[in-house]
Amino acid sequence: xxxxxxxxxxxxxxxxxxxxxxxxxxxxxxxxxxxxxxxxxxxxxxxxxxxxxxxxxxxxxxxxxxxxxxxxxxxxxxxxxxxxxxxxxxxxxxxxxxxxxxxxxxxxxxxxxxxxxxxxxxxxxxxxxxxxxxxxxxxxxxxxxxxxxxxxxxxxxxxxxxxxxxxxxxxxxxxxxxxxxxxxxxxxxxxxxxxxxxx
Numbered sequence: 001x002x003x004x005x006x007x008x009x010x011x012x013x014x015x016x017x018x019x020x021x022x023x024x025x026x027x028x029x030x031x032x033x034x035x036x037x038x039x040x041x042x043x044x045x046x047x048x049x050x051x052x053x054x055x056x057x058x059x060x061x062x063x064x065x066x067x068x069x070x071x072x073x074x075x076x077x078x079x080x081x082x083x084x085x086x087x088x089x090x091x092x093x094x095x096x097x098x099x100x101x102x103x104x105x106x107x108x109x110x111x112x113x114x115x116x117x118x119x120x121x122x123x124x125x126x127x128x129x130x131x132x133x134x135x136x137x138x139x140x141x142x143x144x145x146x147x148x149x150x151x152x153x154x155x156x157x158x159x160x161x162x163x164x165x166x167x168x169x170x171x172x173x174x175x176x177x178x179x180x181x182x183x184x185x186x187x188x189x190x191x192x193x194x195x196x197x198x199x
Contacts, residue, residue: 002173003153006142006165011044022046023111026165027142029119029195039118040193042142042165043111047071050101058116059094062123064189066146068107074099089123089189110144112191122192130182136173138192142166146187148180 012025024044033039035056044066053073063083065071070084075098082103083090092098094113114121126132143151143166151158151166153175160166168175179186 002168002170003151003156003158003175004167004169005158005160006167007161008163026144027167029140029193038113038115039195040112040114040121040140042113042191042193044108045111046106046108047100047102048106050099052097052099053094055097056094056113059113060091060116060120061094062089062091062112062121064089064110064123064125066108066110068105069103071103071107071109072101074101088125091123110189114193118196120194124190124192126186126188126190128186130179130185132177132186134175134177134190136168136171136175136192139169139171139195140193141168141173142191142193143168143177144189144191145177146189147184149186149188150178150180152176152178 006026013022014025022045026042026044028038028041030039065083065085065087067085070082073081073083075096081090112121112123145160145162145164145166147162149160151160153168153173158166177186177188
């Protein structure tokens with residue numbers, strides 16, 4: 001089946017690598033791979049306070065702010081980067097030592113990590129009309145919806161609630177997303193993932 005639903009009830013909670021919080025794991029490849037073995041990993045985390053980011057050797061990372069005022073990433077010699085809900089997804093090397101300051105309260109972030117030489121990703125934030133027609137370009141496409149959404153791919157239809165994730169496996173899949181309330185615009189994050197064999 002090319003189109004499947006990952007409901008919020010299917011997300012897995014696990015501790016941060018540095019023990020400073022909890023991550024909600026959405027999907028990994030290979031399925032069930034630990035922090036030292038994944039090719040790619042998509043997760044969300046609630047960041048309660050300021051502190052250092054976990055370091056992951058040979059990993060590239062992309063961060064987006066889903067809720068809260070925002071966060072400031074501080075890397076020595078690279079300057080500061082401020083991310084808010086209005087910021088585009090921010091990509092950076094996960095083996096970079098950096099600290100993070102949250103702005104006026106906790107945030108929830110979307111975190112995409114890929115192992116260099118094994119996978120790569122592209123994350124985009126989309127706000128559009130109530131209907132969107134798209135074609136999958138990656139080996140795996142994950143879509144975090146932020147409004148109740150109906151997805152149709154071929155003869156298969158999936159109903160997703162705000163906060164659920166749609167998964168498409170395969171390239172050149174034509175699909176349509178529709179906000180379930182006609183007066184509501186679509187709002188989503190699309191995560192495109194390519195495996196090493198297809199790079």
